[in-house]
Amino acid sequence: MPSRTFSITTSPLPKLKQYFKQGPAQIPAVDSQPPPCFIEALPSHVVHEIGVQCDSLCDVLNLSLCSSRMRTFLAPYLYSSVDLKTNKQCKSTLVYLSKHPEIARYVRRLVVSPNKQEWTTPGEEIHEGLVADLITRISPSLRSLETFLWDGWEMPTDDLWSSLRKSCPRLKGVGSTIGVNPLNPSSELFSFSDLRQFSLSVKSRSVDWLANGPPKIEKLPRRLWEMLIERCPRLEELSLSAVAPAHRLFDVRTVVLGRWSRLKSITLGDMVLRSGSKDDNTSATDYQAFSKFFAMHSRLKHVALQQAVGSPTFPSSFALPFSALMHLESFHGPLKYLRSIPHPEKLRHLTLTSLHHATSSFNPTFNALQDFPNLETLSVWVDLSFTGQLNMQDESQLFTPFLVACPMLRHLNIMCFTRPTFRVREFSRALRNAPSLESFSLIKLYKSSDEDMTTSATRIIQENPNIQNFTLQYTQDRWPTLSGGRLRQMGVYSTVYDEYGNAVAVQALERKPKAFALFSPKSTMLSVAARALSKPNVARAFAASARQVRGFQSATLPPLPYAYNALEPYISEEIMTLHHQKHHQTYVNGLNAAEEAYSKTASVKEQIALQAAIKFNGGGHINHSLFWKNLAPASQDGGKLADGPLKKAIEKDFGSVEAFKKEFNTKTAAIQGSGWGWLGYNAGTGKLEVVTTANQDPLISHVPIIGVDIWEHAFYLQYKNVKPDYLNAIWNVINFKEAESRFAEVAKVPMPEELNGSLPEL
Numbered sequence: 001m002p003s004r005t006f007s008i009t010t011s012p013l014p015k016l017k018q019y020f021k022q023g024p025a026q027i028p029a030v031d032s033q034p035p036p037c038f039i040e041a042l043p044s045h046v047v048h049e050i051g052v053q054c055d056s057l058c059d060v061l062n063l064s065l066c067s068s069r070m071r072t073f074l075a076p077y078l079y080s081s082v083d084l085k086t087n088k089q090c091k092s093t094l095v096y097l098s099k100h101p102e103i104a105r106y107v108r109r110l111v112v113s114p115n116k117q118e119w120t121t122p123g124e125e126i127h128e129g130l131v132a133d134l135i136t137r138i139s140p141s142l143r144s145l146e147t148f149l150w151d152g153w154e155m156p157t158d159d160l161w162s163s164l165r166k167s168c169p170r171l172k173g174v175g176s177t178i179g180v181n182p183l184n185p186s187s188e189l190f191s192f193s194d195l196r197q198f199s200l201s202v203k204s205r206s207v208d209w210l211a212n213g214p215p216k217i218e219k220l221p222r223r224l225w226e227m228l229i230e231r232c233p234r235l236e237e238l239s240l241s242a243v244a245p246a247h248r249l250f251d252v253r254t255v256v257l258g259r260w261s262r263l264k265s266i267t268l269g270d271m272v273l274r275s276g277s278k279d280d281n282t283s284a285t286d287y288q289a290f291s292k293f294f295a296m297h298s299r300l301k302h303v304a305l306q307q308a309v310g311s312p313t314f315p316s317s318f319a320l321p322f323s324a325l326m327h328l329e330s331f332h333g334p335l336k337y338l339r340s341i342p343h344p345e346k347l348r349h350l351t352l353t354s355l356h357h358a359t360s361s362f363n364p365t366f367n368a369l370q371d372f373p374n375l376e377t378l379s380v381w382v383d384l385s386f387t388g389q390l391n392m393q394d395e396s397q398l399f400t401p402f403l404v405a406c407p408m409l410r411h412l413n414i415m416c417f418t419r420p421t422f423r424v425r426e427f428s429r430a431l432r433n434a435p436s437l438e439s440f441s442l443i444k445l446y447k448s449s450d451e452d453m454t455t456s457a458t459r460i461i462q463e464n465p466n467i468q469n470f471t472l473q474y475t476q477d478r479w480p481t482l483s484g485g486r487l488r489q490m491g492v493y494s495t496v497y498d499e500y501g502n503a504v505a506v507q508a509l510e511r512k513p514k515a516f517a518l519f520s521p522k523s524t525m526l527s528v529a530a531r532a533l534s535k536p537n538v539a540r541a542f543a544a545s546a547r548q549v550r551g552f553q554s555a556t557l558p559p560l561p562y563a564y565n566a567l568e569p570y571i572s573e574e575i576m577t578l579h580h581q582k583h584h585q586t587y588v589n590g591l592n593a594a595e596e597a598y599s600k601t602a603s604v605k606e607q608i609a610l611q612a613a614i615k616f617n618g619g620g621h622i623n624h625s626l627f628w629k630n631l632a633p634a635s636q637d638g639g640k641l642a643d644g645p646l647k648k649a650i651e652k653d654f655g656s657v658e659a660f661k662k663e664f665n666t667k668t669a670a671i672q673g674s675g676w677g678w679l680g681y682n683a684g685t686g687k688l689e690v691v692t693t694a695n696q697d698p699l700i701s702h703v704p705i706i707g708v709d710i711w712e713h714a715f716y717l718q719y720k721n722v723k724p725d726y727l728n729a730i731w732n733v734i735n736f737k738e739a740e741s742r743f744a745e746v747a748k749v750p751m752p753e754e755l756n757g758s759l760p761e762l
Contacts, residue, residue: 040066044073051077081109086119087126094134101141108144108170110135113151118475118487132156139163147173153203154179161188173197175239178248179205183221190223193231199239200224202246202269209247217249217272217313225254235260242269243306244353249313253286256293263297267304267332272313290315295324304332306353318342332379335368344371351379351413369405378406379413398422399430403437412440417475421445424456424472431464439469446474446488448673448712452694453491453510455612461495461506462609469494488512555588555595557581558625566633570729572718580628583713587620587696594618619696623676626707632735639732645747646705646740653688664690664708665727671710677727679706679739681746688743703746706739 051074054060064074084090090112097104112135115125131152136159139145145168150156155176164171165188172195192198200220209215228235238260240252251272274286294300303325307314318340325342330349341347350372352365369375380402403409412434416422421444431437450456453472460467470493476486489512496505560580565573594613601607632638641647641657654660660679667690668677675694680702682689693699699707708730715726 040069047073050074075103076106079103079106082107083109083111083113085113085116087114087116087124090114090131091126094131094138097141098134098138101138104138104141105143107142109147110142110145111149111151115153116151120486128152128154129157132160136160136163139167142168144170146170147197149173149175149199151177151201151203152179153177153205154181155183155187155189158184158188161191165192173237175199175201177201177203179203180247183218185221185223187221187223190221190227192227195227195232195235197237198228198232198235199237199241199267201239202242202248202250204243204245204247207245207247210245215247215249217251219251220254225257229254229258233260234262236262237265238263239265239267239304240269240271241267241304241306242271244270244311246270253289256289258293259296262299264299265302265304266297266300267306269306270311270314271307273307274313274315287315287319291319294318295320298324299327300325301327302330302332302349303328304351305334305337306332307334330377335365338368338371345374347372347375349377350375353381366401366405369402372406374408375406376408377411377413378402378409380415382414382416399427400433403430403434406434408436409434410436410438412437414440414442414444416444419445421447423447424450425459428456428460428463431460431467435466437464437466439467441471441473443473443475446476450474450673453489454508455695457491457493457508459612461493462612465605467495555591555621557585557588558628560628562631562633562636566635567631567638567733570732571631571715575714575717578717579709579713580624583711584621584624587617587624590617591621616696619698622698623696623707623709626704627709629738630707630735631730631733632737633733636735637737639734639736641736642740644740646736646743649688649743649747660688660690661731665724667692668708668710668727669723674711677708677710678702678704680704681743683746686747703742705742705746706734 047070050063051060054077057078060074060077064071064078082093084093094112097107112131114128114131132150135156139160140163142164145164148164148168148171150160155178161174164174171192174189174192174195175198176189178200228238235258238255238258240250240255242248242250246269249270249272252268253273255268256273273290275282294303305314317336320340320342322342326346328341328343328346330351331337331341331347332351332353334353338344338350350369365380369378382398399414403412412431414427424442424444427442431440451459453474457470457472460470472489472491472493474488474490476488489510491508491510493509494507496507557580560576564576564580567576590613594610594617598607598610598614601610641650647657650657650660654663664677664679671677671692671694673694675692675697676699678691678693678699680689680691680699681687682702688705689702691699691702708727710723710727712721715723719726719729
């Protein structure tokens with residue numbers, strides 16, 4: 001057997017001595033610094049070029065977060081334009097700029113909107129004077145500031161204007177709002193010189209003042225006109241704005257004396273531009289001066305007139321020679337002015353402030369739009385509050401004529417702040433009539449029958465593949481003017497394309513006044529679909545496998561296990577008949593149609609488009625099939641929860657049966673719009689929980705034990721809009737035997753003997 005020798009050293013000193021004798025040259029070099037990222041190695045001029053050329057500020061921000069070097073190079077582009085729309089933004093951003101003057105020096109445009117109507121919840125207003133003081137404090141650091149706009153409820157103090165005028169040598173554009181406070185004739189706002197932009201806007205909190213009659217006419221300070229006419233000869237943009245109806249009425253007839261050779265944009269609000277007296281000579285003189293003003297300013301590209309329709313203090317139309325407004329590209333105003341624009345073929349952007357208060361008022365607009373063949377952008381204000389209910393089987397008819405009349409339209413902006421309103425799904429259907437449309441913005445009052453915003457956006461993307469960018473805004477309250485109301489929710493969506501023009505992702509940014517969220521599931525879904533479509537062999541294989549695996553099997557309406565009047569007096573016979581024969585049957589028909597279309601198509605794109613219909617109608621069929629078994633008349637022990645595993649589990653998880661019913665009713669009644677309330681079994685925790693789903697979404701996160709339909713068709717004919725009464729009453733006809741059976745099956749507990757065999761299979 002071979003011998004093995006082991007050498008054992010009792011002390012480490014000999015090895016240490018030998019190690020140090022070798023010297024540092026023998027020690028292997030260790031690179032403690034990782035190699036620099038390739039982004040860090042980019043030359044500074046390349047980084048600056050990225051900042052200049054990049055369209056998305058989010059991309060610039062992401063790049064700046066890579067390192068302090070990137071942040072230093074890109075700071076001038078990140079902070080060049082700062083628009084503070086919320087109170088939180090006003091406080092946090094201004095405090096940050098006050099602490100970092102090295103960043104404040106990059107700001108070139110600053111818009112501050114404290115207590116903005118759209119983003120401020122009542123009771124959460126901030127003190128505007130403190131915001132103005134903070135801007136005054138940082139003004140010495142705003143050395144690059146070129147434009148400053150104040151959009152609060154009242155004009156800030158003179159300290160702010162004086163500090164900006166003295167500390168910001170590049171400041172060439174200023175603007176402020178006017179509230180209810182008297183206008184100071186000696187305000188420092190009127191001390192600027194050589195401005196390129198100036199705006200003064202009347203801002204109204206409400207229209208309650210209308211009950212006291214029209215406001216008294218006020219005169220603007222003489223120093224304002226001296227500044228504009230005498231000290232600002234190179235003025236390019238002028239705005240004296242007041243969205244009708246405005247609570248203050250200013251005489252601005254002096255504006256027609258101005259001659260600004262570089263003027264490109266002018267906005268005149270609901271103000272006095274013509275004498276309202278019975279003196280015909282004075283009124284005619286004012287009208288001639290008004291028309292001459294526009295004829296003299298040949299460089300005008302944008303004109304906005306915000307007066308109320310039929311106002312005696314505002315000219316009713318233009319009287320211009322053919323040579324006037326040769327460069328006009330954008331017009332904002334009432335319909336009656338369109339016919340007097342000299343060159344309609346040159347107009348590219350149009351905002352109509354005419355009140356579309358009934359469907360009959362749309363026809364004159366359709367006819368007028370046909371005279372503008374090159375229109376690319378159209379904004380329309382829709383107010384149907386004068387018509388009562390909107391009795392239209394197809395609400396898309398409201399907008400289809402707009403789109404047909406403008407074949408070159410690329411952007412559409414629709415505003416509707418009043419009831420009745422329309423549904424987004426019908427609006428999406430109308431967009432199919434505009435193949436050239438690339439983007440749109442929809443601002444509307446929230447309607448309970450609307451889908452949630454993410455679902456609506458998905459529908460729009462699927463139904464209108466030509467739409468590249470769009471914005472959805474839901475307002476919280478009705479608002480009778482164009483200035484907008486309190487925001488409920490907002491979503492901004494943008495489709496991302498590859499180098500071949502294929503859609504690969506959708507960027508979605510959805511926010512609420514108190515929340516901010518970035519959603520990516522749709523991006524992932526559309527990314528996979530787009531890649532499949534871009535590879536024909538993958539698309540064909542996917543379609544073939546779908547046809548083989550997914551066979552079409554017709555769904556049928558299940559019969560009720562009781563008579564239509566069996567649940568009275570808690571649910572009327574009329575409701576049960578309509579609910580079962582009409583509404584449930586509609587879901588069955590819709591599901592069959594979608595399933596049949598899905599089984600026949602070989603296009604992945606069409607299959608994706610059909611998924612929304614399958615989910616909605618299929619969910620409606622599943623939910624209602626379960627709902628009918630959830631109910632039982634009193635003669636079949638409806639409303640009676642016997643002692644057993646279900647009752648014990650409810651008492652364990654909720655404290656008592658009454659506590660469970662109270663929590664169920666509270667959460668279900670709180671559903672915004674339509675949906676379902678559920679008692680579900682959480683397989684992960686083994687507990688019963690109350691959950692809700694929107695629209696007809698089936699319950700997937702839990703096993704359904706009890707489901708209650710909270711759509712209006714389930715209760716409105718009997719309980720009107722009082723959801724709590726309906727929810728309290730329905731417990732008298734809940735089939736707890738059916739619920740016990742479901743719970744026993746999923747929780748694997750033995751059922752009470754008297755229930756065994758008494759219920760059909762689900």
